[in-house]
Amino acid sequence: MHSAEIIAELQPIFADILDLPDLQLFAATTAADVEGWDSLAHINLVVAIEKRYKVKFALGELQELKNVGDMANLIIKKLAA
Amino acid sequence: MSFPTLQDQRVEDLLQKRKRLRRQLSENQGLRELRIAVLGGVTTNEVVDLLELLLLDAGFRPIFYQSEYNRYFEDAVMEPEKLTAFRPEIVYIHTHWMNIHMARLGITSTETEVRVAVAAELTRYQTIWNSIHQSVGCNIIQNNFETPPVGLLGNADCVSESGRTRLVWELNLAFSQAAAQDKKLAIQDLHSLSASLGHAQWHDWTRWFSYKIPTTPEASLAIAKSTMAIIGALFGKSKKCLVLDLDNTLWGGVIGDVGTDRIEIGKETPVAEAYTAFQQYCLELRRRGILLAVCSKNQEDIAREGFAHPDTILKLEHFSAFKANWEPKHQNLQAIATELNLGLDSFVFVDDNPAERALVRAQLPMVLTPEVGSDVALYPTILDATRCFESVRLSKEDLERADAYAANSARASSAAKFADYGAYLDSLQMNAEIDTFQPVYLDRIAQLINKTNQFNLTTRRYTYAEVEEISQRPGYIPLYGKLADTFGDNGLISVLIGRRDDASLHLDLWLMSCRVLKRDMELAMLDAMVERAATAGIETLFGYYYPTAKNKMVKDHYRQLGFALESSQNGGSVWSLKVAEYTPRNRHIAISRTSATVNLCTAPKSSQNCSRSLPIS
Numbered sequence: 207m208h209s210a211e212i213i214a215e216l217q218p219i220f221a222d223i224l225d226l227p228d229l230q231l232f233a234a235t236t237a238a239d240v241e242g243w244d245s246l247a248h249i250n251l252v253v254a255i256e257k258r259y260k261v262k263f264a265l266g267e268l269q270e271l272k273n274v275g276d277m278a279n280l281i282i283k284k285l286a287a
Numbered sequence: 288m289s290f291p292t293l294q295d296q297r298v299e300d301l302l303q304k305r306k307r308l309r310r311q312l313s314e315n316q317g318l319r320e321l322r323i324a325v326l327g328g329v330t331t332n333e334v335v336d337l338l339e340l341l342l343l344d345a346g347f348r349p350i351f352y353q354s355e356y357n358r359y360f361e362d363a364v365m366e367p368e369k370l371t372a373f374r375p376e377i378v379y380i381h382t383h384w385m386n387i388h389m390a391r392l393g394i395t396s397t398e399t400e401v402r403v404a405v406a407a408e409l410t411r412y413q414t415i416w417n418s419i420h421q422s423v424g425c426n427i428i429q430n431n432f433e434t435p436p437v438g439l440l441g442n443a444d445c446v447s448e449s450g451r452t453r454l455v456w457e458l459n460l461a462f463s464q465a466a467a468q469d470k471k472l473a474i475q476d477l478h479s480l481s482a483s484l485g486h487a488q489w490h491d492w493t494r495w496f497s498y499k500i501p502t503t504p505e506a507s508l509a510i511a512k513s514t515m516a517i518i519g520a521l522f523g524k525s526k527k528c529l530v531l532d533l534d535n536t537l538w539g540g541v542i543g544d545v546g547t548d549r550i551e552i553g554k555e556t557p558v559a560e561a562y563t564a565f566q567q568y569c570l571e572l573r574r575r576g577i578l579l580a581v582c583s584k585n586q587e588d589i590a591r592e593g594f595a596h597p598d599t600i601l602k603l604e605h606f607s608a609f610k611a612n613w614e615p616k617h618q619n620l621q622a623i624a625t626e627l628n629l630g631l632d633s634f635v636f637v638d639d640n641p642a643e644r645a646l647v648r649a650q651l652p653m654v655l656t657p658e659v660g661s662d663v664a665l666y667p668t669i670l671d672a673t674r675c676f677e678s679v680r681l682s683k684e685d686l687e688r689a690d691a692y693a694a695n696s697a698r699a700s701s702a703a704k705f706a707d708y709g710a711y712l713d714s715l716q717m718n719a720e721i722d723t724f725q726p727v728y729l730d731r732i733a734q735l736i737n738k739t740n741q742f743n744l745t746t747r748r749y750t751y752a753e754v755e756e757i758s759q760r761p762g763y764i765p766l767y768g769k770l771a772d773t774f775g776d777n778g779l780i781s782v783l784i785g786r787r788d789d790a791s792l793h794l795d796l797w798l799m800s801c802r803v804l805k806r807d808m809e810l811a812m813l814d815a816m817v818e819r820a821a822t823a824g825i826e827t828l829f830g831y832y833y834p835t836a837k838n839k840m841v842k843d844h845y846r847q848l849g850f851a852l853e854s855s856q857n858g859g860s861v862w863s864l865k866v867a868e869y870t871p872r873n874r875h876i877a878i879s880r881t882s883a884t885v886n887l888c889t890a891p892k893s894s895q896n897c898s899r900s901l902p903i904s
Contacts, residue, residue, distance in 0.1 A: 219303060222303045222304055222307070223302070223303055223305075224306075225306035225307060245498075249494075249498055249500070250302045250303070250305070253298075253299055253302055254299055254302065254303050257297075257299035258299075262493070263493070265492075265493045265496055265497065268497070
């Protein structure tokens with residue numbers, strides 16, 4: 207699976223959680239770029255991603271992420287593991 | 288509670304669609320505002336977000352105050368000003384076993400040290416509860432504690448003086464004992480809740496270290512549902528009546544096909560035992576005040592024969608209503624609601640047939656129809672998980688309710704024999720006790736205020752704390768009424784609150800349990816109120832009717848009592864009655880009272896500071 211496909215799958219999830227129907231996600235998108243992506247929304251995003259892909263992020267794995275592209279790559283890595 | 292749209296959803300779906308659900312549910316009409324302060328020893332946002340959805344779905348419009356992370360003690364005790372200014376109706380203290388001050392327990396602890404540690408921690412919490420009692424005075428929900436996920440001593444952790452498991456157990460017991468003595472303190476049993484979900488599905492260390500959320504999302508939802516159940520019970524939203532199908536629900540087999548001898552009930556086979564166990568569960572619900580009713584597609588005489596089976600636990604006398612016919616089930620449910628004078632939203636319907644469940648869900652969404660499946664062995668667990676019969680504490684009336692409804696059926700049949708209704712009323716030899724609020728009845732009064740919907744003129748809800756305040760405050764004439772008759776004691780069934788303003792008395796609340804409708808009890812209550820008002824020098828009574836979806840039966844209440852219409856608007860109306868022109872109305876009920884003195888302010892418009900008290904009788 208490619209990073210772009212993951213990002214396309216993440217987009218409706220992010221749009222729901224952040225309540226932004228028109229949200230466009232790109233690999234370079236960061237929390238600072240998106241209205242309402244605060245620490246509490248971030249917790250919801252992590253729950254949704256873990257459930258969607260049936261993965262569990264280890265402590266610290268999420269701290270390394272700089273943008274949505276990093277997140278997608280981490281998901282790919284977890285799925286391959 | 289009933290969450291027709293939310294109850295079956297997974298936590299991740301609720302969290303993902305939360306903002307949209309919140310917006311949609313907020314558009315519902317007639318939501319009741321509810322101010323809830325959440326004081327957390329952990330990050331409470333996830334539980335609060337989920338609780339908000341559940342409350343919106345149950346007809347509340349919650350407004351939350353959340354303490355900063357782990358500032359629950361400070362917010363309650365050191366700086367209660369912010370909490371007081373928020374004016375909460377409920378304070379929920381959500382703490383975690385890691386908030387317990389265990390430091391003093393070392394590996395060499397002694398029995399004495401355990402006792403000291405438990406006492407010290409209990410005292411810390413009592414300081415919190417007492418501070419809230421004093422500064423806010425509202426109901427408190429306090430959770431008890433999960434068993435720690437790591438038992439350092441293994442099995443001995445629950446035995447040893449230095450075991451944390453043992454400390455949590457002892458502290459939980461101390462909380463229960465404290466709550467049994469404190470009517471404004473409800474314990475949320477996280478100990479049992481975490482066990483029923485399972486520790487592996489409950490604790491989440493990653494989330495604890497990352498966000499200071501100690502639980503999985505699934506556990507957060509379980510906590511939110513349990514909190515919702517307590518709030519629902521505090522505000523009278525618990526279910527009151529369990530309606531049951533018969534064939535393959537209360538016994539195995541179709542009685543019309545196989546005959547009474549061949550239905551599966553008793554101890555002979557595993558399947559028969561499972562039906563027996565479910566009947567036993569239903570009977571236990573009835574003993575604690577839940578009404579039972581039958582709604583079955585059957586020929587009535589054959590259906591009734593099932594309860595003559597030698598092994599049946601349930602007997603005909605346990606059912607407050609019995610509908611066995613070929614009409615659609617939703618129509619029978621409506622007929623049962625009418626017969627019992629209960630709202631359909633207080634009903635739970637159990638049927639093994641998915642088509643019947645789907646019909647009732649579609650036609651009567653306000654009835655809670657759990658997806659019970661077709662395996663009766665699971666029915667008690669599935670019903671229990673809905674928390675729909677939650678009770679904050681059992682009252683004497685709860686324990687006697689089902690019998691009271693049974694006596695009502697006997698009354699109804701004897702009414703048929705009297706041509707003259709007055710003669711029937713006289714034959715009941717009714718005896719009412721009507722008096723100002725007495726401390727011993729405050730629990731029951733608060734309960735009645737929060738669950739009575741039909742005979743309720745204003746549908747004002749009061750918490751236990753507010754009822755207690757009204758009972759003591761000058762300027763109020765708060766009356767309760769109890770009614771007994773030849774068939775039994777109906778208990779405390781009516782509340783009438785008058786609030787004085789100069790020479791006027793405003794009837795802020797007037798309600799009555801529907802099980803004493805058409806007994807002239809409202810006349811006796813009015814007599815008692817006017818008598819006290821006259822003694823206190825009041826000239827005019829003002830009555831108010833505020834329409835709701837459920838109280839149409841009292842639309843003309845004041846007109847029928849001879850009040851004059853003052854004004855009306857949007858279906859609501861204001862009525863007045865001159866005390867000097869009143870003559871007592873009650874003819875059929877003998878009246879008694881307990882020791883009757885009430886603080887009544889005689890000075891105009893200064894009821895808060897009035898210290899004068901008048902004996903009324």
